Amino acid sequence: MIAFLRRRPGLLPLLLLAPAIAWLVAFYVYPAIQMLQASLWSGTLETGFAFSWANAATYPEALGRYSDQFLRSILYAAVSTLVCLALAFPLAYTIAYRAGRWRTILLFIVIAPFFTSFLLRVLAWKTVLGDDGFLLGPLKAIGVLPEEFRILATPVAVIFGISYNFFPFMVLPIYVSLEKIDRRLVEAAKDLYAGPARAFQRITLPLALPGVFAGSLLVFIPAMGDFVNAELLGSVQTRLIGNVIQSRFLVNNDYPTAAALSFMLMAGILAAVFIYARVLGTDELESGIG
Amino acid sequence: MLRWLGRNALRAYTGLALIYLLLPIFIVALFSFNDPVGKTNYTWVGFTLDHWGNLFAIPGLLDSVIVSIRIALISTLIATTLGTLAALALVRYQFRGRPATSLFIFLPLATPEIILGASLLTLFVAIGQPPFFPLNEFTILIAHITFNISYVIVTVRARLSGFDRRLEEASADLGADGWQTFWRVTFPLILPGIAAAGLLAFSLSIDDFVITNFTAGRTTTFPMFVWGSARIGVPPQVNAIGTIFFVVAVSAVAVGSFLQRRRA
Numbered sequence: 001m002i003a004f005l006r007r008r009p010g011l012l013p014l015l016l017l018a019p020a021i022a023w024l025v026a027f028y029v030y031p032a033i034q035m036l037q038a039s040l041w042s043g044t045l046e047t048g049f050a051f052s053w054a055n056a057a058t059y060p061e062a063l064g065r066y067s068d069q070f071l072r073s074i075l076y077a078a079v080s081t082l083v084c085l086a087l088a089f090p091l092a093y094t095i096a097y098r099a100g101r102w103r104t105i106l107l108f109i110v111i112a113p114f115f116t117s118f119l120l121r122v123l124a125w126k127t128v129l130g131d132d133g134f135l136l137g138p139l140k141a142i143g144v145l146p147e148e149f150r151i152l153a154t155p156v157a158v159i160f161g162i163s164y165n166f167f168p169f170m171v172l173p174i175y176v177s178l179e180k181i182d183r184r185l186v187e188a189a190k191d192l193y194a195g196p197a198r199a200f201q202r203i204t205l206p207l208a209l210p211g212v213f214a215g216s217l218l219v220f221i222p223a224m225g226d227f228v229n230a231e232l233l234g235s236v237q238t239r240l241i242g243n244v245i246q247s248r249f250l251v252n253n254d255y256p257t258a259a260a261l262s263f264m265l266m267a268g269i270l271a272a273v274f275i276y277a278r279v280l281g282t283d284e285l286e287s288g289i290g
Numbered sequence: 291m292l293r294w295l296g297r298n299a300l301r302a303y304t305g306l307a308l309i310y311l312l313l314p315i316f317i318v319a320l321f322s323f324n325d326p327v328g329k330t331n332y333t334w335v336g337f338t339l340d341h342w343g344n345l346f347a348i349p350g351l352l353d354s355v356i357v358s359i360r361i362a363l364i365s366t367l368i369a370t371t372l373g374t375l376a377a378l379a380l381v382r383y384q385f386r387g388r389p390a391t392s393l394f395i396f397l398p399l400a401t402p403e404i405i406l407g408a409s410l411l412t413l414f415v416a417i418g419q420p421p422f423f424p425l426n427e428f429t430i431l432i433a434h435i436t437f438n439i440s441y442v443i444v445t446v447r448a449r450l451s452g453f454d455r456r457l458e459e460a461s462a463d464l465g466a467d468g469w470q471t472f473w474r475v476t477f478p479l480i481l482p483g484i485a486a487a488g489l490l491a492f493s494l495s496i497d498d499f500v501i502t503n504f505t506a507g508r509t510t511t512f513p514m515f516v517w518g519s520a521r522i523g524v525p526p527q528v529n530a531i532g533t534i535f536f537v538v539a540v541s542a543v544a545v546g547s548f549l550q551r552r553r554a
Binding site: 010012013014016017019020021023024027028030031032034035037038045087090091093094098106108109110112113114115116117118119120121123124125126127128130132133164167168196217221222224225227228232242245246249250255258259262265266269 | 293301303304307310311312314315317318321332372373375376378380382383385391397398400401402403404405406408409410413415416432433435439440493497499500513516517520528532535536539543
């Protein structure tokens with residue numbers, strides 16, 4: 001075999017790639033096709049499912065029935081992305097330019113949450129934000145907040161949870177693109193009589209855009225699919241499309257509706273990414289990913 | 291003046307941000323020492339070491355941890371092997387379709403977990419027979435390998451791109467054949483990258499809930515155990531296990547970076 005490869009060196013990369021690509025085709029691409037097919041099924045798990053193009057009516061039906069949850073997902077994901085952006089930019093800026101020898105330890109703290117279980121982190125916020133928890137309890141005791149004030153089981157709690165959990169995905173790409181900026185450009189701007197604010201606005205911010213773009217996608221995409229934060233921190237009024245997909249699949253075994261919703265969710269995300277890329281320019285998209 | 295204000299505001303803000311990041315980790319650890327009344331463990335009652343003393347007194351907890359570790363080990367081994375081979379191909383060789391291949395490998399990372407999990411569930415239901423259905427540990431394993439492959443490829447590729455090809459040329463000049471060059475020169479140089487990817491894959495697998503939720507059936511991993519007990523109240527022992535995972539992961543990263551610094 002080695003002798004054969006020596007005669008045909010072009011085959012070696014293909015051989016190296018083959019197992020991973022074959023795996024992804026079998027368990028990433030094929031399941032997607034299978035799910036498209038399942039969205040056109042009718043029947044139940046007990047009686048078996050039958051495929052028919054006529055079942056395409058599942059799509060408009062599902063969209064009409066769960067439009068509230070779809071819109072709520074888009075709203076929560078968008079707000080969480082903005083919250084993350086606002087919170088992450090100053091932190092990434094500090095780590096990139098002001099941290100000095102603390103840089104490594106700060107970067108480590110940014111990713112530290114990933115070393116604790118995701119579900120336990122969400123439950124920890126349930127403890128902190130609880131109606132009489134560490135945060136609200138003392139404020140209620142001294143009368144700053146009324147007794148019935150609550151954060152848990154409100155949209156604020158869900159958006160807070162989503163923002164917390166995907167926050168590092170926003171900090172890291174912004175940090176990377178800030179760190180790559182040649183600081184002499186800022187000095188040049190100052191030599192040309194730009195004040196610090198103007199230098200920031202005209203040099204630092206535009207050059208950090210690829211990181212902002214990548215970070216926004218890394219927060220927005222998982223946020224659109226969230227159901228854990230909505231389930232553990234929210235209430236029936238904060239159910240997201242992820243909760244619907246999860247319960248249709250796993251509780252009701254309503255595979256056709258769940259598959260149709262999954263497809264529309266994916267299509268919605270792709271559309272949002274496309275629009276965002278158009279607004280910011282595709283150059284940012286490529287350098288943000290690459 | 292403005293500058294001074296800006297600098298100190300940033301400093302204060304950074305402090306707050308760090309507290310925000312670390313607070314849940316601290317809470318998880320703190321509540322493993324709590325002595326709750328009843329089943330819920332959301333309010334602080336009093337300090338006790340009891341739960342650390344009988345970590346596995348909760349039925350099913352130990353089993354779930356063992357299942358999680360087993361799945362994480364096997365999925366890491368397979369995904370790291372497949373992913374490293376693919377990363378080598380992508381970095382070392384120019385071939386037609388390379389950009390398309392890179393994009394394809396990136397796609398699973400850009401897909402929400404819920405959709406990855408849901409589509410695998412549909413596949414397994416459609417197959418409808420063992421070993422894929424009913425869902426079991428094997429189907430969780432397939433799911434974890436699937437999402438880990440892309441993470442491994444991206445991580446190893448990033449580490450490989452700074453690789454100095456002249457070292458391999460030097461090896462060939464000194465009479466080593468391709469196989470010897472690979473094992474004596476290339477492999478030791480890319481090993482830290484492979485180790486980093488393996489560590490990432492392991493920690494993603496052991497903590498995965500969303501995809502596992504769709505592919506587990508009746509199998510209970512540690513995150514599934516947490517999810518199941520969240521409705522009735524998470525016992526402090528679960529916090530203790532979470533804390534142990536955290537300490538082990540941080541130590542692994544610290545040892546890894548120490549070893550790498552010593553090599554450099």
